[in-house]
Each structure stands twice: as C-alpha cells, then as structure tokens.
Amino acid sequence: MAFLLRFFSAFIFVLIPVSCQPGELFFAGFKGADTNITLSGVAEIGKNGILRLTNETSRLMGHAFYASPFQFKNSTNGKAFSFSTSFAFAIVPEYPKLGGHGLAFTISTSKNPQALPSQYLGLLNASDLGNFTNHLLAVEFDTVQDFEFEDINDNHVGIDINSLKSNASTPAAYYTDDSSKLDLNLKGKYAIQVWVDYDSVQNLLNVTISPTSKKPRLPILTFPIDLSPILKDYMYVGFSSSTGLLASSHYILGWSFKMNGQARALDLSSLPSLPAGPKKMHTGLTIVVAVSSVFLAIIAISSVIFYVIRKIKNADIIEDWELEIGPHRYSYQELKQATNGFSDKELLGQGGFGQVFKGTLPDSTAQVAVKRISNESKQGLREFLSEIASVGRLRHRNLVLLLGWCRRRDDFLLVYEYMANGSLDKLLFDEPKKILNWEKRFKIIKDVASGLLYLHEGYEQVVIHRDVKASNVLLDSELTGKLGDFGLAKLYEHGSNPSTTRVVGTLGYLAPELPRTGKATASSDVYAFGALLLEVACGRRPVEPKALPEEMVLVDWVWERFREGRVLDVVDHRLNGQYNESEMAVVLKLGIMCSNNVPIARPTMRQVMRFLDGEAQVPENLRAPQWAACADGGRDVIHGFDDFVNSFASSSFDKMSSSYSIMENRDIDNSFASLSTSPFSLLRVREETR
Ligand SMILES: Nc1ncnc2c1ncn2[C@@H]1O[C@H](COP(=O)(O)OP(=O)(O)OP(=O)(O)O)[C@@H](O)[C@H]1O
Numbered sequence: 001m002a003f004l005l006r007f008f009s010a011f012i013f014v015l016i017p018v019s020c021q022p023g024e025l026f027f028a029g030f031k032g033a034d035t036n037i038t039l040s041g042v043a044e045i046g047k048n049g050i051l052r053l054t055n056e057t058s059r060l061m062g063h064a065f066y067a068s069p070f071q072f073k074n075s076t077n078g079k080a081f082s083f084s085t086s087f088a089f090a091i092v093p094e095y096p097k098l099g100g101h102g103l104a105f106t107i108s109t110s111k112n113p114q115a116l117p118s119q120y121l122g123l124l125n126a127s128d129l130g131n132f133t134n135h136l137l138a139v140e141f142d143t144v145q146d147f148e149f150e151d152i153n154d155n156h157v158g159i160d161i162n163s164l165k166s167n168a169s170t171p172a173a174y175y176t177d178d179s180s181k182l183d184l185n186l187k188g189k190y191a192i193q194v195w196v197d198y199d200s201v202q203n204l205l206n207v208t209i210s211p212t213s214k215k216p217r218l219p220i221l222t223f224p225i226d227l228s229p230i231l232k233d234y235m236y237v238g239f240s241s242s243t244g245l246l247a248s249s250h251y252i253l254g255w256s257f258k259m260n261g262q263a264r265a266l267d268l269s270s271l272p273s274l275p276a277g278p279k280k281m282h283t284g285l286t287i288v289v290a291v292s293s294v295f296l297a298i299i300a301i302s303s304v305i306f307y308v309i310r311k312i313k314n315a316d317i318i319e320d321w322e323l324e325i326g327p328h329r330y331s332y333q334e335l336k337q338a339t340n341g342f343s344d345k346e347l348l349g350q351g352g353f354g355q356v357f358k359g360t361l362p363d364s365t366a367q368v369a370v371k372r373i374s375n376e377s378k379q380g381l382r383e384f385l386s387e388i389a390s391v392g393r394l395r396h397r398n399l400v401l402l403l404g405w406c407r408r409r410d411d412f413l414l415v416y417e418y419m420a421n422g423s424l425d426k427l428l429f430d431e432p433k434k435i436l437n438w439e440k441r442f443k444i445i446k447d448v449a450s451g452l453l454y455l456h457e458g459y460e461q462v463v464i465h466r467d468v469k470a471s472n473v474l475l476d477s478e479l480t481g482k483l484g485d486f487g488l489a490k491l492y493e494h495g496s497n498p499s500t501t502r503v504v505g506t507l508g509y510l511a512p513e514l515p516r517t518g519k520a521t522a523s524s525d526v527y528a529f530g531a532l533l534l535e536v537a538c539g540r541r542p543v544e545p546k547a548l549p550e551e552m553v554l555v556d557w558v559w560e561r562f563r564e565g566r567v568l569d570v571v572d573h574r575l576n577g578q579y580n581e582s583e584m585a586v587v588l589k590l591g592i593m594c595s596n597n598v599p600i601a602r603p604t605m606r607q608v609m610r611f612l613d614g615e616a617q618v619p620e621n622l623r624a625p626q627w628a629a630c631a632d633g634g635r636d637v638i639h640g641f642d643d644f645v646n647s648f649a650s651s652s653f654d655k656m657s658s659s660y661s662i663m664e665n666r667d668i669d670n671s672f673a674s675l676s677t678s679p680f681s682l683l684r685v686r687e688e689t690r
C-alpha cells in the first residue's frame with residue numbers, strides 16, 4: 001500500500017510542471033536560444049540574434065514564449081509572487097506615421113494562444129474577449145487607436161487583464177532625471193527599454209519605459225492590483241504581436257526576467273542592432289560614388305524641371321486644408337499603380353458615387369478597395385474632407401476601415417480596406433452560387449446593428465450614416481458584416497448649388513420624413529435598417545416593381561401577413577424552411593417596428609441591439625407601419641407638429657410606450673409638417689429629388 005502511494009505521488013510529480021527552473025532568465029540577444037524560446041506564428045530569430053515577432057506583411061501574428069512555465073503563485077496560500085522583467089523592443093512601421101498593430105509582454109496559460117491578429121494583438125479572439133477564465137495579463141505597446149477597445153490614442157502603453165480594453169493606459173512617454181515627462185514615439189525605429197515590476201506586498205504593478213538603458217526613477221504606469229486571482233500557479237511568459245491592414249516589424253532585442261527579485265539589467269549597446277534599412281557602402285566605392293553623385297545631380301535637376309512642368313500641367317496642388325486631414329494622404333501615382341492604372345479588370349463595382357477598383361498598394365501585399373469619385377464641387381469636397389478628418393478616425397470591427405484618400409484635380413479617391421466577399425446585396429439577390437444560410441444572415445444583421453449603434457452612440461459625436469442598404473453592407477473573408485460609405489452621402493447632399501439640399505438615400509430605404517425635413521437623423525438610419533432587416537429575411541428588395549401588386553412594397557406585404565398571423569409566409573423560400581423561427585420572428589417584427597412612418601415610433605439602435613441579443617422581448621401588438629395616416633382616415637393632412645403629437649397621443653401612444661420606450665429625447669424636427677401615407681409617395685419624391 002505504502003509502495004503504491006509512493007508510486008502514485010511520484011507519478012503526479014512528473015505530471016505537474018516541475019519548478020526546478022532557475023526562476024530567472026537572461027537573453028542579451030537570442031542567438032542560440034531556439035531551445036529555450038518557443039516561437040509560433042511568423043516569429044523568428046535572426047542571424048544576429050534579434051527576435052522578430054512580425055514583419056511588414058498584413059494580418060500576421062507572432063508569439064515567443066519561454067519554453068517552460070514559471071511558478072507564479074505560492075501553492076500553499078495561493079498568493080502571487082513578486083516578479084520583475086526588463087526587455088528592449090523596436091517597432092519599424094511600413095509607413096512612417098502608421099503603425100500596425102503593436103506588441104505585448106504577456107503572461108499566459110498557453111504558449112500558442114488561439115487568437116486573432118489586428119487589434120487583438122495575437123492575444124485573444126472575439127469569443128473569449130473579457131472572459132475571466134482567460135487568466136491573461138498583458139502589457140501592451142499599441143500603435144493603432146481602436147475605438148472598439150476604447151484606446152486613448154495610437155501610441156500608448158496599457159495594462160490589459162483578460163481583455164483588450166485596457167484596465168490602465170497612458171500615452172507613451174518617459175521621465176527624465178529631473179522628473180520632466182517626454183513623449184516617446186513607440187514606432188520610431190529605435191530601441192525602447194521597458195521594465196515591468198510587480199510587488200506582491202504592495203500589490204502594485206509598475207511599467208517604466210525609456211529610450212536609454214538607464215531606468216527612470218518614476219514609472220509611466222502604476223496600477224494597484226492583486227494578481228493572485230488572475231494568474232494560475234504555472235504560467236508562461238513571453239511576447240505577442242500582430243499586424244492588421246497596416247503593418248510593422250516588431251522586434252525584441254533582449255530580455256531578462258526574475259521571479260521574486262530584480263531582473264538583471266540589460267545594456268542597450270550590447271544588444272543586437274536593428275537590420276539596417278539602406279545598405280552601407282565601403283570606402284572602395286568612394287570613387288564610384290563621386291562619379292555617380294555628379295550623374296545623380298544631373299538627373300535630380302532634370303527631374304525637378306520635369307516635375308515642375310508636370311505639376312503645372314496636372315495642377316495637383318496640395319492646398320493648406322488638405323494637409324490638415326487626418327487619414328493617410330496617398331499620392332495619385334501610388335494609387336494608379338496599385339490599381340493597374342484603374343484598369344477595367346480591377347473594377348469591383350459601380351455605385352452612385354463612382355467606380356470602385358481593387359488594388360494592391362506598392363511595397364505591401366495589403367489589398368485595398370479604391371473608390372473614385374468625380375465631378376464634385378470643391379466646396380462639397382472640402383466639407384466632406386473635414387468630416388473625414390474626424391470620422392475617418394472611427395474604428396470598429398463592423399465598419400469598413402478608411403485607410404486614406406487622394407485628390408487630383410476633380411478626381412477624388414478614397415482608399416478602403418478590401419472586403420473579399422463583396423456586398424451583401426450580391427449574395428442575396430444576384431443569383432449567388434450558394435444561398436446564405438439563416439445563421440450567417442442573422443450574424444450579419446447583428447454585425448450591421450452593432451456598427452450602426454457605434455456610429456450613433458459610440459463616438460464622441462453622433463454620426464448619421466444616411467445610406468444604410470444591402471449594397472453598403474460589405475463582407476470580409478470570414479463573412480463579418482461591415483457598414484461602408486458612412487458620411488459619403490453628406491458629400492452628395494452638398495451639391496454644386498449650396499442653396500438646394502438634395503435628399504440622399506435609396507428608394508425603399510428612405511424614411512418618409514426625409515424628403516420634407518431634408519434632415520437625416522439617427523431615426524432615419526433606423527428606418528433604412530428596418531428595410532434591410534426585411535430584405536435579409538425575405539430575400540427580396542424593399543420595392544419590387546415586377547411582383548404582384550399586393551407584394552410590391554415589402555413592408556406592406558410583411559405587415560399584411562403579420563396581421564393575418566402568417567408572418568412566416570414571407571420568409572425567403574430559398575432557405576427551405578431551415579431557420580430558427582424565434583430569431584426569424586424577432587427580425588420580421590423588428591423590421592416592421594423600424595419601418596414605421598413616424599420617427600419617434602421607431603426603436604433606437606440600442607433597443608434594436610437588445611431585441612436582437614434576446615435581452616428584451618419584441619412586443620406582440622405591433623403598430624401598422626403607416627399607422628399615423630390610418631388614424632386620420634388615410635389622408636396625410638395632419639398639419640403642424642402639435643396636431644401630430646395630439647393625434648398620436650390620443651390614439652394609442654400610451655399602449656405603445658408601455659411596450660417599448662419611444663420618447664427618448666430624440667431629435668424631432670419641428671419643421672415636420674405632414675406625414676407620408678404610403679411608400680408610393682416615396683417614388684414620386686425620389687424622382688423629384690434625383
Ligand atoms: N471595400 C470594398 N471591398 C470590396 N468591394 C467593394 C468595396 N467597396 C465597394 N465594393 C464593391 O463595389 C460596389 C460599388 O460600391 P459603391 O459603394 O460605390 O456603390 P453602392 O453602394 O452600390 O451605391 P452607392 O454609391 O449609392 O452607395 C459594391 O457593390 C461592392 O461590390
């Protein structure tokens with residue numbers, strides 16, 4: 001018996017990672033460290049011993065972890081130990097001012113996390129984000145501002161616990177000896193040393209950075225935390241990094257770590273150096289250089305002359321206001337080259353604003369979509385660009401990312417991330433090879449809703465999309481739905497004649513109040529979203545002139561069937577009945593609610609999101625979409641806003657507000673004079689305005 005016990009205890013000891021590792025590690029460069037460091041993703045150790053986590057290709061991940069785990073907690077009382085680490089890193093971005101995305105010192109349960117690139121930094125994925133079962137501590141050096149994770153800017157240091165929403169963060173900076181604070185550019189192509197110190201008595205985690213080997217007296221981040229519940233007994237330490245559409249090379253030059261003590265100091269001058277950009281020259285080449293300099297000078301002078309002549313010819317003069325615009329300004333040549341001279345072969349599609357081309361930017365493999373807009377007035381452009389300057393910084397996983405822009409005479413080019421699976425309308429209507437199943441459709445609906453909610457409520461100012469419709473919902477290679485074209489409609493509204501404001505939108509998606517007030521609101525976006533919901537569920541467009549008369553206008557048809565209690569009859573028959581009936585019912589009912597003619601009767605996107613997530617029940621007794629008109633005998637003769645509210649209230653306002661709150665300090669335009677009765681009137685309005 002005693003023998004058996006001893007046998008088993010010995011067996012158990014073999015299974016538990018043994019803590020006979022020294023509790024300390026030190027790498028001044030990683031030459032020959034292949035056995036001690038486990039690499040995954042694209043991480044590799046260079047000839048001179050530099051550890052490169054990623055290169056400048058988009059959507060990569062790189063991980064490097066110490067091969068064996070460290071014991072981070074006292075197994076008797078479960079208290080985390082103190083530790084300290086120091087490392088040097090450098091970030092070399094593809095474009096000088098645009099990093100992508102960053103790197104993180106990581107304490108993790110796994111050496112090869114099942115994670116995503118881009119804003120996820122190779123640490124987590126969309127499904128485990130924020131889950132306390134992750135047991136993850138990361139100190140991030142982030143060079144992209146992701147609004148989704150509430151990043152403060154595109155050059156910050158943050159402490160992340162189980163999530164990518166930092167628990168503490170600060171713009172990258174360091175303290176000098178006299179305690180003054182200097183800004184530091186993380187992607188400055190030079191080595192930056194970092195010290196991360198955790199004191200388990202004070203329960204303090206400090207992060208200190210400096211561009212020199214001397215540790216500043218003051219940390220840049222101090223975060224009070226007891227790591228005991230976050231860490232497990234045995235954890236791996238290392239680094240994680242990722243690139244997105246924009247990319248950087250992320251390097252680690254040296255690393256030291258110590259459990260329960262001060263990590264050995266690193267000396268930046270003894271660490272491997274960054275790969276040189278341009279090749280250095282030997283002295284033997286001096287003569288050649290001298291001769292070629294003269295030659296180059298001649299070429300330079302003639303190209304300056306050539307350039308000036310071309311400049312005058314092209315009149316591509318950069319005006320002051322253009323320099324103030326936020327996102328990257330591409331040169332026309334760059335984009336012309338990227339799209340093979342805007343060749344028809346690269347044409348992705350043609351929309352109301354212009355053509356869209358597929359392209360690959362020179363010096364990178366990132367695919368982009370270039371939208372060319374012509375013939376717009378300078379005035380409109382300028383207003384639009386100032387909007388881009390603020391809106392162009394919007395980042396959310398359900399918005400198509402605007403990478404940059406370019407202007408050349410009357411041509412105006414916008415560069416977006418490329419969406420491999422094209423637009424939703426193509427997958428729904430254009431006789432696609434494969435029918436989108438309900439699961440995917442429902443996910444896309446939720447994606448669009450969260451993108452639109454973000455535009456309405458997630459940013460510092462309310463952003464109205466103005467042109468929500470199936471062809472503006474684009475799908476990436478994983479079929480994630482993303483809203484495109486936000487803000488573009490505004491450009492169109494400011495037509496060449498400033499005294500007329502054209503109403504923008506697309507037939508069937510245009511809220512009935514819009515032609516009258518001319519003022520787009522969050523609630524007119526909700527109307528368009530309602531049309532999109534019905535479209536996805538029924539697999540047909542909002543207005544189908546060729547359909548039977550009673551089926552021509554989708555909302556009316558769905559409403560009729562709903563009234564008759566046969567709402568599932570309208571479902572896209574190509575789904576062959578393969579769908580979740582409760583989800584379908586939610587989508588159809590929401591579609592009816594959002595399509596209400598009266599703006600305040602529509603839910604907000606926040607409410608829509610709650611209905612879609614199943615956190616709230618969609619009311620059973622819905623209002624007819626054209627119900628305000630019914631209240632007045634079918635004629636749209638309600639004069640003045642007060643009358644409208646009165647008739648509204650006298651009918652069954654109370655009943656409605658009990659089922660969902662509708663009077664949420666909405667922007668109700670007082671010029672709201674009358675209400676449209678039927679979507680047919682839209683047809684007329686649309687013809688007049690286009
Ligand atoms: N980022 C992108 N990636 C891939 N394809 C795109 C991208 N943007 C647009 N497209 C394709 O180009 C087509 C035209 O797009 P565009 O947005 O110009 O027109 P639209 O949305 O149909 O109309 P409107 O200009 O009135 O919004 C889309 O249907 C889509 O297939």
Ligand SMILES: *[C@@H]1O[C@H](CO)[C@@H](O)[C@H](O)[C@H]1NC(C)=O
Nearest residue numbers: 024025026027033035036037
């Ligand atoms: C690396 O591993 C080897 C044996 O595998 C060991 O002798 C050496 O001390 C380790 N180096 C470090 C820095 O851990």
Ligand SMILES: *[C@@H]1O[C@H](CO)[C@@H](O)[C@H](O)[C@H]1NC(C)=O
Nearest residue numbers: 041042054055056057060364
């Ligand atoms: C970056 O690494 C990937 C994977 O190792 C490789 O396919 C790609 O060519 C590299 N890109 C550059 C610019 O070196």
Ligand SMILES: *[C@@H]1O[C@H](CO)[C@@H](O)[C@H](O)[C@H]1NC(C)=O
Nearest residue numbers: 073074075076077078079081
């Ligand atoms: C773990 O905690 C126990 C009880 O608090 C203590 O006696 C022991 O020395 C600790 N072990 C280590 C390795 O710190």
Ligand SMILES: *[C@@H]1O[C@H](CO)[C@@H](O)[C@H](O)[C@H]1NC(C)=O
Nearest residue numbers: 113114115124125126127128
């Ligand atoms: C997300 O990460 C968790 C934990 O690492 C893993 O179990 C899961 O499979 C991952 N999900 C995806 C979609 O990769």
Ligand SMILES: *[C@@H]1O[C@H](CO)[C@@H](O)[C@H](O)[C@H]1NC(C)=O
Nearest residue numbers: 127128129130131132133134
């Ligand atoms: C967290 O992860 C665990 C296991 O991975 C899972 O069972 C749980 O549902 C997740 N919690 C949330 C809120 O996602």
Ligand SMILES: *[C@@H]1O[C@H](CO)[C@@H](O)[C@H](O)[C@H]1NC(C)=O
Nearest residue numbers: 130160161163165166167225
């Ligand atoms: C860290 O932030 C996450 C979410 O942002 C939060 O859930 C968690 O409680 C925070 N942890 C600590 C220790 O503050």
Ligand SMILES: *[C@@H]1O[C@H](CO)[C@@H](O)[C@H](O)[C@H]1NC(C)=O
Nearest residue numbers: 197198199204205206219222
């Ligand atoms: C962390 O920094 C604070 C000052 O901000 C200092 O009092 C504390 O001793 C530091 N702790 C460690 C472990 O460095």
Ligand SMILES: *[C@@H]1O[C@H](CO)[C@@H](O)[C@H](O)[C@H]1NC(C)=O
Nearest residue numbers: 352353373374375376410411
């Ligand atoms: C745009 O300008 C070109 C020539 O500059 C002209 O041929 C074309 O008709 C114009 N298009 C519109 C819509 O005004």
Ligand SMILES: *[C@@H]1O[C@H](CO)[C@@H](O)[C@H](O)[C@H]1NC(C)=O
Nearest residue numbers: 420421422434476477478479
């Ligand atoms: C489009 O999505 C499908 C999944 O339905 C996927 O198999 C395919 O690879 C995607 N197409 C492209 C071009 O990425």
Ligand SMILES: *[C@@H]1O[C@H](CO)[C@@H](O)[C@H](O)[C@H]1NC(C)=O
Nearest residue numbers: 579580581582583612613614
């Ligand atoms: C239908 O969807 C609801 C909510 O998403 C879910 O709770 C339910 O389990 C699903 N039913 C089936 C049969 O898949």
